[in-house]
Amino acid sequence: MPVFHRHLTQSFPRVVRGEGCWLFDDAGKAYLDGSGGALVANVGHGVIEIAEAVGRQAAKVAYASGAIFANEPVAELAEELDEVLPESLAYSYFLCSGSEAIEASVKLARQYWRERGEAGKWKVVSRVPSYHGNTLTALSLSGREHYRAIYGPLLTEFPRVPAPDRYRRPHGDTWDGTAVVREIERQGPETVAAFLAEPIIGSSLGAMAPEREYYERVAEACRAHGVLFIADEVMAGMGRTGRWFSFEHFGVVPDIVVCGKGLSGGYAPLSALIASREVVDTIRDGSGAFVHAQTWSHMPVTAAAGVATLRYLKRHGLVGRVASMESEFFDRLEKLRAHPAVGDVRGRGLLAGVELVADRATKRPFARRERVAERVAAAALANGLVVWSNAGHLENGDGDILMLGPPFTVSTGEIDEIVARLARALDTTLGT
Ligand SMILES: Cc1ncc(COP(=O)(O)O)c(C=O)c1O
Incomplete structure (x- = not known):
């Protein structure tokens, strides 16, 4: 019997292992978990205790x-x-x-x-x-x-x-x-x-x-x-x-x-x-x-x-660590604004939202039928990065947001990698 997945026309990589900020599928591909899935994996994967x-x-x-x-x-x-x-x-x-x-x-x-x-x-x-x-x-x-x-x-x-x-x-x-x-x-x-x-x-x-x-x-x-x-x-x-x-x-x-x-x-x-x-x-x-x-x-x-x-x-004092990582995290995420579709980068601690727009000057959103957030998230996954996409938050049903929220143990090197992989996903989906 096939599994009734949420998306019925899509196939999913089969995850087999997790360690820290990383997930691995059955083909051995590594994914940097930039959002802890749906903002869940706060202490990271594979914590044995x-x-x-x-x-x-x-x-x-x-x-x-x-x-x-x-x-x-x-x-x-x-x-x-x-x-x-x-x-x-x-x-x-x-x-x-x-x-x-x-x-x-x-x-x-x-x-x-x-x-x-x-x-x-x-x-x-x-x-x-x-x-x-x-x-x-x-x-x-x-x-x-x-x-x-x-x-x-x-x-x-x-x-x-x-x-x-x-x-x-x-x-x-x-x-x-x-x-x-x-x-x-x-x-x-x-x-x-x-x-x-x-x-x-x-x-x-x-x-x-x-x-x-x-x-x-x-x-x-x-x-x-x-x-x-x-x-x-x-x-x-x-x-x-x-x-x-x-x-x-x-x-x-x-x-x-x-x-x-x-x-x-x-x-x-x-x-x-x-x-x-x-x-x-x-x-x-x-x-x-x-x-x-x-x-x-x-x-x-x-x-x-x-x-x-x-x-x-x-x-491990991880809540304090989140507070002390906030400025490094957002300083690095600011680099995403180099892409013209990034309208806003905001958040607190290790919780960030990146709002994507068709026109930065007027804040005009992409039409929902373009499924921009989902496409960028899919491109990120192909690059080995998990981000959480959120679509349709505006009154007319448009709106594209990418959520980031890595495990509280994330290193600055891993944050750099999140930014680099997401920037690449924006380029491949929307051009530079
Ligand atoms: C703010 C908020 N409240 C409630 C929920 C629902 O939680 P669950 O998916 O565990 O039912 C979510 C899930 O994303 C959420 O983000």
């Missing part, structure tokens, strides 16, 4: 239902997270994917308000463009027409406001946060349960970091109107931007945080829903149970991968 921790836990006890038993790796993971989180974020609930944890975060916000006697609060304000996952509520909350179009009748309508975009809209109400505040007021705060956003916007806006004032204003309005702030840290969290969580850059503390990807560095499918003491204690003292059971929640083996990954990050 993490693999062994996963294996040891599987041998001890692989599965015991989280609805019946507590287990040691889950308790340890909560402790490891507790050390790097603000004090108010006191509880963590473990799932497998970012999408699942986003769904769970919205349900938790809704349940919280209901248990406080405010049953009218259910809406979640999110932004366009944005990406919060591909399950139906996560997709409903995502501002990505490209992913949503054929599923329209299955999606729920939520209020959405334009995301802050320094490259295309550097001034005005979308940049300073007023658009969010106004939307909460327009909807009626008594109907709004939460505001959902990636503090530093990952793939959907190519590593865009708003100003501190944006979140100060939004967080203040959320507090004033009784709206929970859910931070989606699936891509930008776990050290990727040089802080443990990207909200730390803005001096705000969310009520709920969602993590995934780098939480286990790719060694097991693991996500976390982290919530404030106020939110969880309200439910504990009310109905006493979060109405969200899943077979794989609180799974010992995936939690063991998270514990080993967090300990590895801490022992």
Whole structure:
């Protein structure tokens, strides 16, 4: 039986091994993993101590239902997270994917308000463009027409406001946060349960970091109107931007945080829903149970991968290393601007977005039918470089972004190699 791959007309190289920033296929070709796949492989490939921790836990006890038993790796993971989180974020609930944890975060916000006697609060304000996952509520909350179009009748309508975009809209109400505040007021705060956003916007806006004032204003309005702030840290969290969580850059503390990807560095499918003491204690003292059971929640083996990954990050000081590599990384990436199709290079830490445009002076995007981001990513792969392409983030469905996010252990020589291979891919795809 053929495997049902996501792209049905394409053949994929068969990966057989990984080591550090490198992947190898069955023909022996080496690929420099410039994006950690989908921004996942934060500690690099082939870290034996993490693999062994996963294996040891599987041998001890692989599965015991989280609805019946507590287990040691889950308790340890909560402790490891507790050390790097603000004090108010006191509880963590473990799932497998970012999408699942986003769904769970919205349900938790809704349940919280209901248990406080405010049953009218259910809406979640999110932004366009944005990406919060591909399950139906996560997709409903995502501002990505490209992913949503054929599923329209299955999606729920939520209020959405334009995301802050320094490259295309550097001034005005979308940049300073007023658009969010106004939307909460327009909807009626008594109907709004939460505001959902990636503090530093990952793939959907190519590593865009708003100003501190944006979140100060939004967080203040959320507090004033009784709206929970859910931070989606699936891509930008776990050290990727040089802080443990990207909200730390803005001096705000969310009520709920969602993590995934780098939480286990790719060694097991693991996500976390982290919530404030106020939110969880309200439910504990009310109905006493979060109405969200899943077979794989609180799974010992995936939690063991998270514990080993967090300990590895801490022992090797890798989040600090990301912060200290930031300027070298971006200085080198700036060289990509030598190609006329590179409109912008931006990001924080070791998370970068390269926005490609047909005309740099007017910022006119390429037509989507040209599939520029995908073609450049394919040319890069042929050159032995993995980059993550993101297409269609603009309102009319155009938009080409390449995401870079190498493992935190990347060397300066490897960064030079990423830049050289990507520059070559731009030349071969678009000319010089
Ligand atoms: C910001 C953000 N949120 C949520 C998700 C969904 O995570 P997953 O693919 O693990 O379901 C992603 C995935 O790319 C993401 O980047």
